[in-house]
Amino acid sequence: MKSGLQSRTGFRTPSPEGRAVRRAAVPASPERFRRHPAEDRTPDAVPEPQECSPQSEPPASAGAFVLRRLKTGRALLCAAALFWLMPVAAQSPQAAAPSPQAATQSPQASSSPQVPSSPQFSLGTSAVDSVPQTTVVPVQQQPVQLVEHTTVYEDPARGMTRPERRAYRARLYAQKIDSLVQSRDYMFFPNSMQEIPGGLIRSIYADYFFFGMFVDHVEIHLPTERGVTQYVEMLNFDSMSIRSYQAARLQWGWCISFDVADGNRVYHAEFAVSTATGETVLTLEMYKEFGIAFESLPELIMAGATAEIPFVLTGADEKSVVEAIAKGDWEAEAVMDGTEGGKIVVTAPAESSTGRVIVLLSDGESKTIMKTLTFVSGVMNVTTQSQEAAAVGGTVSFELETDLDYEVVIPDDAKEWLSRVETRALRQETLTFSAKANETMEERQAKIELISSGVVVETLLVYQKANLDPTAFVVKVNVTESSMKNTLILPLTGTVDATVDWGDGKTETVTAVNPQHVYEQEGEYYVTVTGSVTALGNRLTKTSQSAIVRVIQWGQLGLESLEEAFYNNKGLTQVALPDAGAFAKVTTVENMFYNCTLLTAVPVGLIDQCTELTSAASLFSGCSSLTSIPEGFFDKCPKIASLASAFKGCKKVTEIPAGLFDNLTEVTDLSSVFYGTGITAVPEGIFDVQTKATSVSSVFYGCSALRTVPSDLFVSQTEVTNAAMIFKTCAALESIPAGLLDPFTKSTNFSGLFSGCESLGNLPQGLFDKLGSGLEAGSKGVNVSSVFENCVKMTEFPTMANIPAISNVASLWRGCTAMTTLPTGYFPKNCSSCTALGNMFNGCTSLTTLPADLFESFTGISNLSATFQGCTSLETLPEGFFASITKPTTIANIFNGCTSLRSLPVGLFDGMTSIKTMDSAFKGCSAFTGESPYTIVEVDEEPVKVHLYEREDYADLFTKPTSFKTVFTGCEQMADYAMIPTAWGGVSDGTKAKPTIALSYALPENMEYHGINFTVKGTEFKSGKYIVGTTELVQSVLDEFDGDMEKATNKYGIGFTATQLETLMSDAGLMLEFHDLEPQTEYMLLVRGQNVHGLTFETLTATTAVRPQGSADYERYIGTWTVTTTSSEVTGQPQTYTIRIEPYRNDKSYKVYDWGVTTLGSKEEDFPFILSYNEADGSVGINSYEDLGMYGFTYYIYLRYRFLNEQSQPSIWVSEDTLVSGAYDAASNEITITCGTFNDNSGITQKITGLDYVLYTGGKYYEAQNLIRPGYLIGEGDNAKVDYGVGPYKLTKAPAAAAVPAKRPAKKFESLRPASETKQAAAVPLGVGRLSMMSVH
Secondary structure, eight states: OOOSEEEOOSOOOBOTTSOBOOOOOOOOOGGGOOOOGGGOOOGGGSOOOOOOOOOSSOOOEEEEEEOOOOOSSSOOSBOBOOOOOOOOOOOOHHHHSOOTTOSBOOGGGGSOOBOOSSOOOBOBOOOOSSSOOOOOOOOSSOSSOOOOOSOSOOOOOTTOOHHHHHHHHHHHHHHHHHHHHHTTOEEEOOOEEEETTTOOEEEOOOTTOEEEEOSSOEEEEEEEEETTTTEEEEEEEEEOOEEEEEEEEOSSEEEEEEEEEETTEEEEEEEEEETTTOBEEEEEEEEOBOEEEESOOOSEEETTOEEEEEEEEESOOTTOEEEEEEOTTOEEEEEEETTTEEEEEEEOOSSOOEEEEEEEEEOSSSOEEEEEEEEEEEOEEESOSEEEEOTTOEEEEEEEEESSOOEEEOOGGGTTTEEEEOOOOSSEEEEEEEEOOOOSSSOEEEEEEEEETTEEEEEEEEEEOOOOOTTOEEEEEEEOHHHHTTEEEOOEEEEEEEEEEOSSSOEEEEOSSSOEEEOSSOEEEEEEEEEEEEEEOOOOOTTTTTOEEEEEEOOSOOOOBOTTTTTTOSSOOEEOOOOTTTTTTOOBOTTTTTTOTTOOOOOTTTTTTOTTOOBOTTTTTTOTTOOOOOTTTTTTOTTOOBOTTTTTTOTTOOOOOTTTTTTOTTOOBOTTTTTTOOOSOOOTTTTTTOTTOOBOTTTTTTOTTOOOOOTTTTTTOTTOOBOTTTTTTOTTOOOOOTTTTTTOTTOOBOTTTTTTOTTOOOOOTTTTTTTTTTOOTTOOOEEOTTTTTTOTTOOOOOOOTTSSOEEEOTTTTTTOTTOOOOOTTOSOSOOTTOOBOTTTTTTOTTOOOOOTTTTTTOTTOOBOTTTTTTOTTOOOOOTTTTTTOOOOSBOTTTTTTOTTOOOOOTTTTTTOOOOOBOTTTTTTOTTOOSOOOEEEEEETTEEEEEEGGGGGGOTTTSOOOOBOTTTTTTOTTSTTGGGSBGGGTSOBOSOSSOOEEEEEEEOOTTOTTTOEEEEEEEESOSEEEEEEEEHHHHHHHHHHTTTOHHHHHHHHOEEOOHHHHHHHTSSSOEEEEEOSOOTTOEEEEEEEEEETTEEEEEEEEEEOOOOOOOOHHHHTTOEEEEEEEEEESSSOOOOEEEEEEEEEETTTEEEEESOSSBSTTSTTTTOOEEEEEOTTTOOEEEOOOSOOEEETTTEEEEEEEEEEOTTOOEEEEEOSSOOEEEEEETTTTEEEEEEOEEEOTTSOEEEEEEEEEEEEETTEEEEEGGGBOTTOEESOGGGOEEOOEEEEEEEEEOOGGGGSOOOOOOOOOOOOOOGGGOOOOOOOOOEEEOEEEEOOO
16 A cells, blocks of 8 residues: 655655555556455545635535545555546636626626536545655745654654653654645555545555656546446546645645646645644545526617627536617517527617626526626618719718718728818718829728727729720739749731730731730730620630639620630639620620639629620539629520520529519520529429420539429429429439419420439339320320439339320339339339330339339330349249230349349240340349249240340340350359359250269380389369379378368369370270389379369279399399598598498389488488489499479479689589599499589580589579588588588498388378479580579478
């Protein structure tokens, strides 16, 4: 256990338990907090902590806890802590500091009272030991002079009685507590915590919980609990925000209190430290402010006017109430917006007066805050609020009537050209201002404020146009170096005869269209055009389209066309209102502002002079920054016939002015007029006079905020023939009124009508009853494709049975995820013009059933692609579902992804004999357990099933399929899946049954003792593998897998090639020849055949013959021999080692084991070299050219001749010649092996010194340290050298007993390969080679 308050030194003396207590940074891990049921004691088991003197206004808390430690005897300064702190925001600055504009406020409102939102809690500790073991450091405000000690135990004066000693120690202890507390530099370590009142006490067994009180900051790291259950969290922060610190010395000890802030949370801490018992109690409470603050408070409200004063609440909840009480003729109302704030609505009386409003905030229980707001009202009437000053300068006047004192404030940036002319009347006044001539190229304006009592009571606007030639066309341009190369192209087209002032001091006369000018540097210029220009057209290069950023004046150019005037100008921000006559001759404005993405507004009356306009198509199309449409914009243009795409893409336009089209009686095309705008509603009667309209296609396409439309929206559009995509992607549209579509009796196209209306619910029944009723006889019918596409909320759909004829239903319900079924008789009897059902139900994830008669009138269908793709709930279709459909050429993806589809009528496609494309038709139908659809045909008077994948075999009955990828992929449960070809997504490989295997063998002539020829014959093979080895080894492989031949062949089998498979299924079969076997040894052949129907295995054993006796001269070399070298390369000493010569091919060759200084030739490694026998003279030879095998997967093994080069460096020689030979001496029964000579690359004759094993890879030779026998590696590290033997070699016959051949150790199994497949090493270069030392693994 640790003491509760401790001095902040760098070390701690051991506690009574023998543990050191020190400060350390410990991770805040809630998991390390432990609760002990044994500590769950009742409160009366804990001594109550001493209470500190309460503050005059105690803080409200969101939770508080007491920290205690219990133990008999004297008390240490120890602590235990408990928290249950609910996070509540600290007081806001607004709540803390009321608005300075408030005239007066009551005493209650001067400070924000705090209200407890939950029971208060307390924290406490009690003593652990009689005296704390701690070091007391010198303090900054030390009232008692003490000597610092490393322990508080001191020897009392001799001769004291026991009570005197106790009193002495208690006095000393109290003095140290006094010094420690006054230092404001101590740490508090808790050991239990309790929620109060009456909470359980829980022990804290953790070293790292503490409350550090330091001179300039606090460090808090304590556990907390939240909620009813014990959800442990950490209170973990450092803070330099310490407020209201007080420390009082009372009779029983110290009472310390202060506030500490952690971000937006404020805690109140109280320490009660007993100097007598050592009990330390910490109470932590979180402030919760309760108050009201006003964000802005006007002192002046105009007589009869209303003002809204917003307020912010702190600490309010659902019970809180705000009231406003006005005095006299003033009116006030409090409007709350949730629990965070609201507004006070104040209305001044008609007569000027001073008013007061009392605002009361109540918590619904015991706390109420009152604030008083004071206002003054007055009168100021102005006859007009804006005046235009003449461009050449002059005066402007404003007449006003007021009872207020006021001052006139002209903006600083306007004082240079605008000033007040002093005039005065008694209470009816005239304000006169003088304006200088506007010599700039821009219009300018000034907002003049009339201020009374610090409040702006009126604003006057004076504006002044530039003093320009009224006949000139003036634009502001921005020319750039990077994109325009400082080149400006003016969009002057038609007939041009004009003078252009380019704004850089240069002027020229132009007659060609689109005149150009190159500026010396990039920047903004004002360009002026005078003369005659009949058209503006901006179909220029992309780099020049956006040069004009503002039209300052239109002038009098005689314009006749504004078509594409600013087409794709993404720099244009503003255009001026044309002067009288400027647009008098203009007949077209199509695409005038097309894609002017920075244009935010256009002036009212812009096209009022264009009375002969016939088209406003795409006028503002793509103006994505345009925020509003001026009222009456088209009122003076009654001849307009096309409004197509007029406001398309104006996504910031949220409102359509009422009566916008009231004068446009000649309009025939309304298509896409509001496409992609931000409108939320459509005004009543917007299209009332457009009785000649024939197209409303896409009129509201992409209006994603549109929620409702009037029921009589299209009441006048009886001539419409195209109503496609009217509401497409109107994602917020929630309902459609009944009868909305009734006027469209002549319309043939409703494609995509409600496509993407994600919020649209079920539609009124009868909505489509009048569609097409006015069509002429012989019409193909109505296009209803994609009408409900992605209407994810619709579950029921109004019938289309009353439509006379339907021409297209593709994608009709695509993406209708809530759709489950359709009623019978849904479509009319005439749907023969429909050619496709593609994607009709694609993605209808809830669709489960459909009526059998759904498609009975669709006799012209040729395309069924993706009709039911992704219908994950569909389980089957009724019999005869496609009975009337006979013409399809494609069914690609028709049931793709129908994961619940279990079966289909087998004759589903009986009438469809012309299907060519079937890609992925049933892909992913993982639940399909029935047989795939088939047609019964008669062949040779016998009924035969013909599945889709078999149709190509019946060319006289069915069109040959041309595309059938992955048709049945993923249909593993399908009853005939094994018969479906792999090319169709099945697994059938063309076989009809499991493979058959027949094996035989023969011993090849003259090779009976080392060769076996196995013959494999089989049928129905699609793949296969084989294993060949000694019976013992093959059996061990099978034992490894408990006799499982499939696993054995998977791991060790050699696969048959395609050519071998073809051969083994021929009459002759496949012969596997093995020529390098051991004599008198049984070998086993294991063959595996495989196809889609299963696996077949067959084995055969054969034994090689006994090796026949060779000639006497041949046999005498066989045996164990001791080799003695003449010397060695490093030590120069002779070497001896034992080798084994075994017969290989009678009278032709031997195998030699254990040669040389490496282990490669040993029985263990099994890389013997071949010793050739010369039958003519009985001699032997050693050729070193051929490789002896591979070491691992990287290195080839060679036996190489060795020699010393001119520098006496050991080297190797690669040659196809036999340069080492041996002879048998019958007299001595010895073999002498001699080394020959050769001419090196320089023509110098060299002597071979010996031969030994080397490794070869990557064109280099290596000697491996770890493969050298013990005793033959001389030296260490980089100085290590291999002591190779030097010939001639003397071989002495070893004793007969030693000649018994040892059994070869078992190696990792590898199947033998036929002689024709033996791996051959790549050809190596002849000549000199050098060795490098390495280690291999």
